Amino acid sequence: MTVLRYLRLLGVQLRASTVLGMQYRVDFVLDGIIEVFWAITSIVPLFVVYSARASVAGWSFGESLLVVGWFTLLGGVLEGAISPSLFNVVEHIRKGTLDFVLLKPADAQFLVCTARLQPWRAVNVATAVAIFVYAFRSLGHGPSWLGIAMSLALLAASTAVLFSLGILTVSAAFYVVRIDNLMHLFISIFDAARWPSSVFRGALRFVFTFVIPLALMTTYPAQALLGKLPLSTFVFSLLGALIFVGISRAVWLHSIGKYTSASS
Amino acid sequence: MISVRGLQKRYRVHKRAPGLKAAALSLFQRQYTEVAAVDGVSFEIEAGERVGFLGPNGAGKTTTLKILSGLLHPSAGKVSVDGHEPRRRENAFLEKIMLVLGQKQQLLWDLPPSETFELNRAIYRVPRAQYERTLDELVELLEIRDLVGRPTRQLSLGERMKCELACALVHHPKVLFLDEPTIGLDVSMQMTMRRFIKNYNERYGATLILTSHYMDDVAALCPRVIVIDKGRISFDGKLEDLVRRVRPDKRVVLRLGGPVDIHALKSIGAVIRHAEGEAVLQVKPGDVSRSVAHALSVLPVRDLTVEDAPLEEVMRELFEQNRAASAGSEPSA
Amino acid sequence: MSVRSTVHALPTLLRVGFAGAVAYRAEMFVWALATTMPLIMLALWLAVAREAPMGRLGKPELIAYFLATFVVRQLTASWVCWNINSEVRDGTLAMRLLRPVHPLVAYAAENIAAIPVRGLVSLPIAIAALLLVGTGPLTRDPALWIVWAISMLGAWLVTLFTNFAIGCLSLFLESSIKLMDVWFSLFLVFSGYLIPIELFPPGMRAVGDWLPFRYQMGLPVELMTGAHDRAAAFALLGRQWLVVAVLGGVVAFVWRRGLGRFAAYGG
Numbered sequence: 037m038t039v040l041r042y043l044r045l046l047g048v049q050l051r052a053s054t055v056l057g058m059q060y061r062v063d064f065v066l067d068g069i070i071e072v073f074w075a076i077t078s079i080v081p082l083f084v085v086y087s088a089r090a091s092v093a094g095w096s097f098g099e100s101l102l103v104v105g106w107f108t109l110l111g112g113v114l115e116g117a118i119s120p121s122l123f124n125v126v127e128h129i130r131k132g133t134l135d136f137v138l139l140k141p142a143d144a145q146f147l148v149c150t151a152r153l154q155p156w157r158a159v160n161v162a163t164a165v166a167i168f169v170y171a172f173r174s175l176g177h178g179p180s181w182l183g184i185a186m187s188l189a190l191l192a193a194s195t196a197v198l199f200s201l202g203i204l205t206v207s208a209a210f211y212v213v214r215i216d217n218l219m220h221l222f223i224s225i226f227d228a229a230r231w232p233s234s235v236f237r238g239a240l241r242f243v244f245t246f247v248i249p250l251a252l253m254t255t256y257p258a259q260a261l262l263g264k265l266p267l268s269t270f271v272f273s274l275l276g277a278l279i280f281v282g283i284s285r286a287v288w289l290h291s292i293g294k295y296t297s298a299s300s
Numbered sequence: 301m302i303s304v305r306g307l308q309k310r311y312r313v314h315k316r317a318p319g320l321k322a323a324a325l326s327l328f329q330r331q332y333t334e335v336a337a338v339d340g341v342s343f344e345i346e347a348g349e350r351v352g353f354l355g356p357n358g359a360g361k362t363t364t365l366k367i368l369s370g371l372l373h374p375s376a377g378k379v380s381v382d383g384h385e386p387r388r389r390e391n392a393f394l395e396k397i398m399l400v401l402g403q404k405q406q407l408l409w410d411l412p413p414s415e416t417f418e419l420n421r422a423i424y425r426v427p428r429a430q431y432e433r434t435l436d437e438l439v440e441l442l443e444i445r446d447l448v449g450r451p452t453r454q455l456s457l458g459e460r461m462k463c464e465l466a467c468a469l470v471h472h473p474k475v476l477f478l479d480e481p482t483i484g485l486d487v488s489m490q491m492t493m494r495r496f497i498k499n500y501n502e503r504y505g506a507t508l509i510l511t512s513h514y515m516d517d518v519a520a521l522c523p524r525v526i527v528i529d530k531g532r533i534s535f536d537g538k539l540e541d542l543v544r545r546v547r548p549d550k551r552v553v554l555r556l557g558g559p560v561d562i563h564a565l566k567s568i569g570a571v572i573r574h575a576e577g578e579a580v581l582q583v584k585p586g587d588v589s590r591s592v593a594h595a596l597s598v599l600p601v602r603d604l605t606v607e608d609a610p611l612e613e614v615m616r617e618l619f620e621q622n623r624a625a626s627a628g629s630e631p632s633a
Numbered sequence: 634m635s636v637r638s639t640v641h642a643l644p645t646l647l648r649v650g651f652a653g654a655v656a657y658r659a660e661m662f663v664w665a666l667a668t669t670m671p672l673i674m675l676a677l678w679l680a681v682a683r684e685a686p687m688g689r690l691g692k693p694e695l696i697a698y699f700l701a702t703f704v705v706r707q708l709t710a711s712w713v714c715w716n717i718n719s720e721v722r723d724g725t726l727a728m729r730l731l732r733p734v735h736p737l738v739a740y741a742a743e744n745i746a747a748i749p750v751r752g753l754v755s756l757p758i759a760i761a762a763l764l765l766v767g768t769g770p771l772t773r774d775p776a777l778w779i780v781w782a783i784s785m786l787g788a789w790l791v792t793l794f795t796n797f798a799i800g801c802l803s804l805f806l807e808s809s810i811k812l813m814d815v816w817f818s819l820f821l822v823f824s825g826y827l828i829p830i831e832l833f834p835p836g837m838r839a840v841g842d843w844l845p846f847r848y849q850m851g852l853p854v855e856l857m858t859g860a861h862d863r864a865a866a867f868a869l870l871g872r873q874w875l876v877v878a879v880l881g882g883v884v885a886f887v888w889r890r891g892l893g894r895f896a897a898y899g900g
Contacts, residue, residue, distance in 0.1 A: 041425075044422065045422055045423065048418070048419055048422040048423075049419075052408065052411065052415055052418075052419055055411060055415060056408075056410055056411055059410055059411075059451075066811040066812075066815075067811070069815065070811055070814050070815055070818070073814075073815055073818040073819070074818055076818070076822070077818045077821045077822050077827065080822050080827070080828070080837075081674070081677065081827050081828050084828050084832055084833070084834060084837075085677070085678075085681050087834065088681075088687060089681060089684070092677075092680050092681050093680040093683075131404070132401075132404055133404050133405070133406065135366070135371050135399065135401065135404075136399075136401075136404075136406035138370070138371055138389070139369060139370075139371065139394060139397075139398070139399055139406075140394065140420075140423050140424075141391035141392075141393075141394035141395045141423065141424060141425075142391070142423050147423075221669075224668070224669040224670065225669055227669060227670060227673050228669065228673045228676070230673075231673070231676065231677050231680075234680075235676050235677055235680040236676050237676075240676070293373060295371075295372075
């Protein structure tokens with residue numbers, strides 16, 4: 037019963053978000069253009085680097101491009117679902133209207149995560165696929181069906197982890213009121229996901245694999261598409277994602293408990 | 301219906317002196333002080349009652365309302381609303397209540413109010429038929445039919461508050477908390493809101509708690525008032541009893557037909573105001589009939605009314621008394 | 634809005650700006666941390682240089698380059714575009730216009746006031762860099778250091794002006810944040826933020842020389858890491874200040890037009 041109810045609510049939120057999006061039509065077009073620019077900025081360094089080298093940290097040009105592709109795809113999820121919702125929360129806290137969210141007889145985390153969806157960001161998917169196609173052409177072969185399936189499962193897990201990280205970041209807003217910067221920090225750190233994780237060494241590599249699992253989000257799906265992802269890593273990644281979701285849920289609930297209103 | 305016992309809410313607040321040095325120091329070390337927003341509050345409210353919370357700014361009224369609606373967890377004490385513990389924020393509880401915050405809207409800013417109504421309908425699980433009926437009624441009574449289709453940001457404050465009120469009532473809450481709902485509104489809008497709220501309470505037996513700085517709101521809507529000052533209750537009872545206790549003296553307002561000697565006025569009561577053609581005198585309640593009779597016999601009275609002291613003055617008096625009482629017993633914060 | 638009243642107001646503006654920057658200490662720390670791009674790029678380029686140096690740049694040079702980038706970014710960055718956009722949206726821009734100080738000066742003051750704080754944060758990075766690679770990759774010519782100092786001021790101005798100009802566009806469009814995003818992505822590519830300017834392929838180099846981005850970031854970094862001799866340095870400095878002058882003109886123009894638009898719409 038409740039799953040159905042939340043699905044229906046999701047539908048309502050999507051509708052409201054789309055209506056909202058319709059109000060700012062120019063943004064549609066601009067977002068698309070900006071996407072292209074960001075994709076270019078991701079790829080230009082690779083072109084420069086690989087013009088002088090055949091392989092970097094064990095990854096060839098085509099292989100690195102797959103990572104960039106996943107980075108673009110997840111970037112779309114981040115921009116289209118996660119950051120707008122979380123910025124929305126921060127604004128609520130600032131204006132003191134988070135109270136209204138908490139008053140509603142529905143899970144606050146759900147309401148907050150689905151408040152400002154931008155479904156038109158699916159354009160990113162198209163860009164990512166274009167990058168994948170180019171990468172595979174450069175590699176000379178295509179992905180296996182198993183590879184695609186595994187990478188899609190990892191996509192779902194990555195989305196869950198990104199949402200969880202976002203929730204963790206936003207929970208900080210309950211303690212430190214102005215956290216616009218934390219959101220930017222979060223997005224900046226995500227930038228490290230544009231390289232295969234083997235580029236990083238030592239402590240940083242550990243952090244990016246286990247603490248902020250960027251490796252999970254872009255490197256592993258790329259490896260899955262290449263058929264190079266060990267099964268144990270795959271399973272552990274999915275489990276890790278579940279644990280992340282659990283932790284962020286606990287932190288969110290704890291933060292709500294500590295919440296003090298912005299004004300009197 | 302609503303039961304509050306020994307409620308307390310304490311906050312830690314960061315304090316800092318002004319100046320460059322203090323600013324730099326605060327980078328490394330912070331001073332905190334504890335503030336009790338609510339300090340031992342107890343009361344009971346029956347279903348269908350209309351109660352006003354009165355008190356100066358920072359008294360703890362809004363904090364109490366937020367605790368009652370489950371938005372804040374109390375530091376200590378027991379709270380129960382219609383059998384639910386607000387802090388647990390059960391869905392069943394949340395579907396029965398609503399909080400209206402003056403000058404803050406739950407209406408989505410860039411979209412028309414009708415979209416927020418729809419959203420709330422889905423969230424509160426209001427059956428479509430009932431929703432249509434309720435909405436129709438609300439829109440009619442509040443006269444917002446032309447407004448609900450326009451983006452919220454294009455509406456004036458008064459229009460927004462009316463839509464906000466409609467939005468709050470879409471799901472027919474049994475308990476309504478109103479925090480300064482008429483702040484910033486013009487007089488006629490205030491009266492519309494008051495009339496509407498009273499009507500809602502009488503028709504549906506909803507329990508109402510209202511906080512306001514406008515005494516007219518309280519006088520018009522709330523037969524019972526609870527006065528909160530510095531987080532404690534200093535009065536709980538009928539409004540008229542409050543007036544009688546704090547400023548029991550009555551006012552005799554005279555419209556005079558001709559010039560009057562000030563001594564004549566003084567013989568009737570203390571002179572509050574004396575201007576061309578009118579005078580206001582303060583008289584002890586027991587002396588009212590004697591003073592009135594005397595005034596009518598010796599003065600050229602065109603019109604005469606006997607009133608209670610204005611509520612504002614009563615409140616000011618009450619807070620002065622409280623301040624004097626606490627100044628003697630506590631060091632200042 | 635006279636020069637006199639502005640000068641009088643400056644100390645207070647600076648002091649308040651400083652207090653503001655300090656009041657949110659966690660936020661300030663976080664902002665500095667959010668400048669991760671140079672470090673992420675460093676990781677990539679180090680991986681590239683693991684086998685052999687790229688051109689002139691081996692490990693120590695790359696570390697010096699990107700850590701210099703970090704420091705330059707901390708000291709010259711500006712967020713005025715976001716400020717203006719949100720003030721136009723809230724309507725609080727009107728408040729700014731009421732004050733007898735030109736908004737650009739007010740924003741500049743806020744920015745300057747925050748520099749000591751941001752400098753403090755970049756100090757550990759700078760020290761770490763020096764410890765890691767020594768002063769080897771840094772230039773030794775004192776004249777070049779003077780040129781560097783001037784170029785830092787120029788870089789700061791370019792960043793401030795572009796932020797302000799694009800921010801003002803929000804008086805014409807609903808929001809100019811997206812435009813700033815596009816600008817920023819171009820900045821990433823052409824300023825030397827992502828790729829050391831020396832390593833630009835010839836085509837990119839040609840384009841980059843004529844865009845203002847290089848003068849926002851790349852130039853100071855290049856001067857610090859000794860990429861140019863004196864003659865080239867002076868020439869580039871001259872070009873930078875030409876860019877500053879042009880942008881100053883753009884700012885004046887856009888502001889006047891924007892103000893007219895603002896007044897017409899009643900804010």
